[in-house]
Amino acid sequence: MGKCEQCIIKQFNSLKSLTKDELVRISNCKTSYTIKKGTVIFEEGETLNGVYCVKDGICKLSKLSENGKDQIVKMVVKGQLLGQRSLVSEESSNLQATALNDMEVCFIPKSEIIADLQKNPKFSFDVLQDMAHDLKEADDIIVNMAQKSVKQRLAEALIYIHDNFGVNPDGTLSVLLSREDFANIVGTATESAIRVLSQFKKDGLISTIGKQIKVENLNGLKRIE
Amino acid sequence: MGKCEQCIIKQFNSLKSLTKDELVRISNCKTSYTIKKGTVIFEEGETLNGVYCVKDGICKLSKLSENGKDQIVKMVVKGQLLGQRSLVSEESSNLQATALNDMEVCFIPKSEIIADLQKNPKFSFDVLQDMAHDLKEADDIIVNMAQKSVKQRLAEALIYIHDNFGVNPDGTLSVLLSREDFANIVGTATESAIRVLSQFKKDGLISTIGKQIKVENLNGLKRIE
DNA sequence: AACAAAACATGACAATTATCATATTAAAAA
DNA sequence: TTTTTAATATGATAATTGTCATGTTTTGTT
Structure with a gap:
């Protein structure tokens, strides 16, 4: 299995701010696997206990309505982290994640990475910036939907x-x-x-x-x- | 002028996680003032260099369209922080803030508080949680608008x-x-x-x-x- | 290749929502 | 108080978008 500390993908997300030691530790407890197109990665209401690093492929974050409609709120592509919010919040996910094509991901358990979020300010600031960006994008979507x-x-x-x-x-x-x-x-x-x-x-x-x-x-x- | 370290309002936002020393320092550089109903606190495109702690009143975060419509994305009330995103991101604001009634706020310059965000993990985690909550709410609004x-x-x-x-x-x-x-x-x-x-x-x-x-x-x- | 299933496409019509016009009422200013 | 202005209210109508029906094309499977 690949090692986080050597993985090129991490350059594109907050994991780049982890130290080599931190990456080695995470590498040892991560689970790497492939996800087939159409597979539900996690469901609405589910409590995530970790974060996915997307090595390849793309997925959608969406919410199903009673009448069968499925609003896509965000797409997560190669290089990005999926489920970041679960690291920060105890609440269950309000969205479902579904693979839009075949994907390769690494799953990093919350228990392993949460300490880094508390101890490594550079990492937590990176996650913060990511979240701020997502929030800005979400605000723009709201405005677009209305106007x-x-x-x-x-x-x-x-x-x-x-x-x-x-x-x-x-x-x-x-x-x-x-x-x-x-x-x-x-x-x-x-x-x-x-x-x-x-x-x-x-x-x-x-x-x-x-x-x-x-x-x-x-x-x-x-x-x- | 009131002192941050004694201010009750801080209990309701991330500032509660600052140490007494940090609060004293911030207290010395904050500007406290009142804002009349209807006043624009900051405009779209403006670069904020600080954050507002809302001591009283309420304001809207909105975006004007060409045809004169003004979509409200979020309302910020007594106890909450306004402009948190500016602490994290260098980008200018995509939204305008306008007082919906008479307000009392304290403005804390970014330069004074940014170091705390880097050094005090409890504080930055609190901001992170706040941002995660806002993001979840924004996602829900998107879904509601669509469905x-x-x-x-x-x-x-x-x-x-x-x-x-x-x-x-x-x-x-x-x-x-x-x-x-x-x-x-x-x-x-x-x-x-x-x-x-x-x-x-x-x-x-x-x-x-x-x-x-x-x-x-x-x-x-x-x-x- | 033949078949089934899914995705794409388009017409006809219905429902929702926006726009414009115009009262009416409430609030602010002279 | 009177006047002016802004906010609320409601009708009539138009524009946008959704729904249902149905046909065509593409894709996947045996």
Whole structure:
């Protein structure tokens, strides 16, 4: 099994602020495994007793409603930590985590890492910064939900994914999502999301290869009213 | 001017985890002042260089859109800290803070408190917990905006304000908000909020004395579909 | 290849919510 | 107090978005 102290992934998250000794200790108690696409990593109401370091793949944090809708609140990709909040709070998770494609993760038990959060100020400050960033993003989403149309929100979702998760060599978005996923990010009905994407295609803002989406006119998307 | 180390307000926020020495030092550099209702405390895009401890009153954190709408993301009341994120992040604020009634606050410069955040793990863990709580609340709002109707969201806003900010001796909500404020919390048009409140009144779920609102049937509000 | 299942797509219509117009009432200012 | 202004209220209508129906394409499986 790989060693945390040598793992490149840690550069992208708060774990980079741990000392070598701390990393060695964590490395010895972590569990490394693969998660198949569609697998529920943890459920709403579940009490997490650790944090996942995402080595590869992507997952969604979402909440199911009674009528079967599943609002996606955040996507966690390669390099990021999943379930950070469980380190800090005793409350159970209000969200469900589901793998959107095949993933490789390391699970670090809370008991092993909580002491570092108390003792290593650089680490805890890093986690704090991460949390502050997430909070700012969440606030922005609230404002968007209230003030922007489905069309605008979907355009922004495409831009966000394009800018933050990157593109394949052929220019298509590297994160492959279903139309239903897009609807659940934007907070609309699947049919509405499909309709808007069809319109974007007609307008030359995007093109599609199967279910892959390629952004053709980024500025055009930004100008959507 | 009052002294932080003797201030009762600090019991309700992370400052309680500072040592007496730290509090004395902070007390000497804080600025204490009153803010009139309607005053903008800080604007969107502004870089905060400190944090406000709210001794009395209430303010809103919101964002204005081009069409004049002002989405309220969070309300900060007596006892809480305003602008915590500025301690952690160098980014400018994405939100505006406006006093909803007359306030008394203490402003603590970032330069004085940032060292404590690095050195006092108990304090930084407290801030971390606060931030985690805010994040959870923000996530819940996102989900509500996507999955619930205006009627449901307004009912929940009334319940939230009732449960978290309390009521006056006569039973009316202690936080006095305009119909427009309610609309801006829920993320709807002012007229829509007014209409729903009128309906709640007809249904006996609330009563009104002027613009004051009294919750008459809490369980009824919870059952709104 | 043939079949089944899932995802995508689009039309028709319904429900929700926003916008505009216009009273009415309450609060603030002269 | 009178006047002016702002907040609340409600109707009429329009715009947006959701829902249901149904067909097509894609994907996966035997």
